[in-house]
Amino acid sequence: MGLRDRAAIAGVGYTPFSKDSGVSTLTLAIDAILAALDDAGLAVDDVDALATHRVGDSTPPWVVAPALGVPEVSWYLDQFGGGSVSHAVIGQAAMAVATGVARTVVCYRAINARSEFRMGGTGRGAAPVFDAQYQAPYGYFAPPQQFAMATRAHMIKYGTTHEQLGHIAVGQRANAVKNPRALKRDPITLDDYLASRWIAEPLRLLDCCLETDGACAVVVTSAERARDLATPPVLISGAVWGGGDSFFSGQGGDFTVSEAARIAPRLYAMAGVGPEDIDVAELYDCFTYSVLVQLEDYGFCAKGEGGPYAASGATSLDGPLPVNTHGGFLSEGYVHGINHIAEAVAQLRGTAGDRQVSGAEVALSTAQPGYVLAGTSALILRTDA
Amino acid sequence: MSLAERPRPQVDRDSVPWWEAVRRHELLVQKCGGCGTLRFPPRAICGRCRARESGWVPIEGTGRVASWIVCHQVFMRAFADEVPYAVLHVRLDDAEDLFMYGDLTEGDPAEVTAGMPVEAVFTDVDEDLTLVRWRPR
Numbered sequence: 440m441g442l443r444d445r446a447a448i449a450g451v452g453y454t455p456f457s458k459d460s461g462v463s464t465l466t467l468a469i470d471a472i473l474a475a476l477d478d479a480g481l482a483v484d485d486v487d488a489l490a491t492h493r494v495g496d497s498t499p500p501w502v503v504a505p506a507l508g509v510p511e512v513s514w515y516l517d518q519f520g521g522g523s524v525s526h527a528v529i530g531q532a533a534m535a536v537a538t539g540v541a542r543t544v545v546c547y548r549a550i551n552a553r554s555e556f557r558m559g560g561t562g563r564g565a566a567p568v569f570d571a572q573y574q575a576p577y578g579y580f581a582p583p584q585q586f587a588m589a590t591r592a593h594m595i596k597y598g599t600t601h602e603q604l605g606h607i608a609v610g611q612r613a614n615a616v617k618n619p620r621a622l623k624r625d626p627i628t629l630d631d632y633l634a635s636r637w638i639a640e641p642l643r644l645l646d647c648c649l650e651t652d653g654a655c656a657v658v659v660t661s662a663e664r665a666r667d668l669a670t671p672p673v674l675i676s677g678a679v680w681g682g683g684d685s686f687f688s689g690q691g692g693d694f695t696v697s698e699a700a701r702i703a704p705r706l707y708a709m710a711g712v713g714p715e716d717i718d719v720a721e722l723y724d725c726f727t728y729s730v731l732v733q734l735e736d737y738g739f740c741a742k743g744e745g746g747p748y749a750a751s752g753a754t755s756l757d758g759p760l761p762v763n764t765h766g767g768f769l770s771e772g773y774v775h776g777i778n779h780i781a782e783a784v785a786q787l788r789g790t791a792g793d794r795q796v797s798g799a800e801v802a803l804s805t806a807q808p809g810y811v812l813a814g815t816s817a818l819i820l821r822t823d824a
Numbered sequence: 825m826s827l828a829e830r831p832r833p834q835v836d837r838d839s840v841p842w843w844e845a846v847r848r849h850e851l852l853v854q855k856c857g858g859c860g861t862l863r864f865p866p867r868a869i870c871g872r873c874r875a876r877e878s879g880w881v882p883i884e885g886t887g888r889v890a891s892w893i894v895c896h897q898v899f900m901r902a903f904a905d906e907v908p909y910a911v912l913h914v915r916l917d918d919a920e921d922l923f924m925y926g927d928l929t930e931g932d933p934a935e936v937t938a939g940m941p942v943e944a945v946f947t948d949v950d951e952d953l954t955l956v957r958w959r960p961r
């Protein structure tokens with residue numbers, strides 16, 4: 440079925456996360472790629488392809504490749520887009536190796552999202568998307584505002600509460616306490632959450648992800664070849680991207696259903712699994728609400744029940760569906776999606792330390808579920824049986 | 825800070841007539857020449873029937889609040905003196921699936937409710953620009 444298990448993740452690498460890296464995104468990219476190659480037991484000479492995504496805020500493959508000393512590039516991807524395409528980059532790398540177009544793809548995302556290019560216009564102008572003309576003049580252009588609008592719609596339709604959102608923030612922080620890489624490791628309570636200041640009602644500061652400098656890289660190669668490398672492969676069982684409506688444009692007025700609902704059936708079908716088979720889920724958490732809506736739209740609870748489900752404790756490390764085991768973008772750091780993939784790999788390898796979910800064999804990792812630009816992307820990863 | 829310091833709309837080839845009408849204090853949407861669907865934002869081709877013919881028709885300029893936010897964080901200096909301000913996602917009365925965004929004017933952000941009736945207000949910013957905002961009705 441399609442791409443199922445034909446490609447694998449053979450290595451992951453990180454730079455440290457910070458609020459000010461002090462270096463260029465090129466340096467971040469190279470450091471993360473070298474770490475990922477080292478993890479895979481590969482060298483720069485083995486690399487023949489590079490893939491990334493960016494929104495005018497990072498260094499493209501055709502600059503990274505010569506700076507890294509890649510002998511020859513046989514394929515590259517320089518995808519325009521933000522978090523919604525973060526997992527599509529890995530999916531396209533899987534296609535490239537499955538078709539033999541490329542042999543070893545390094546996928547990376549390198550950003551100085553705090554010290555240089557901040558999301559939402561605080562470090563640069565409003566997004567150059569043409570439907571912004573009907574929104575930006577009214578003070579509506581920043582991601583927290585867009586997700587606040589969707590959160591409110593969900594509250595109106597389903598009675599979702601601030602406390603339910605708070606449980607997501609508090610629970611993820613508890614996971615970050617166990618993650619040495621996380622930027623935020625002090626535990627928080629529901630009272631701390633409710634006392635945090637408004638950013639855009641109904642979202643508070645603690646509903647929002649961190650703005651982070653850092654990079655992460657993932658090595659994608661064929662499943663067959665990955666079995667001969669340094670670490671046990673993590674198979675890419677499902678890789679899907681797409682969608683339909685652009686919520687951003689004002690076409691399509693129901694914010695309570697995300698694009699995840701549209702791609703989930705294709706994703707599960709490709710991997711040959713269902714929501715009940717997922718042992719750990721890394722759900723794109725630019726804001727608490729995006730976790731809540733994806734719990735519904737990837738089929739872990741009924742539509743409208745994301746709030747009660749999150750508040751029930753089901754998504755904690757010892758619950759039936761551990762979610763954002765590293766603390767997520769809310770507490771580990773925000774590398775625009777790829778650090779979810781790296782965490783899923785750690786969980787499947789059994790190397791996640793104090794936050795390890797025992798016996799994790801199948802993981803879901805997802806991208807921004809389509810609110811800011813149309814479409815989303817997601818991966819189902821599994822251990823090599 | 826004034827309205828003139830807000831981000832200016834980046835008008836495109838499809839939206840020029842719409843912004844010109846707003847300048848005349850007229851609120852228009854497109855009506856597809858093929859299937860009759862009312863359309864906003866402006867597009868050259870209908871997404872339902874692919875017809876290229878369309879006309880501009882006036883709408884009532886009334887609607888109800890489908891969703892809303894109250895902005896506290898200052899993301900852009902132009903809004904520093906306006907926080908807290910409300911941005912509304914307005915479901916227009918003219919059709920089931922027509923929405924517009926705009927900020928609340930002549931109303932208290934703390935008193936916005938779901939389904940609240942609102943009407944369009946034309947605010948002349950300067951000699952080049954008029955914005956469409958919303959007030960309680």
Ligand SMILES: [Zn+2]
Nearest residue numbers: 856859870873
């Ligand atoms: Zn039509």
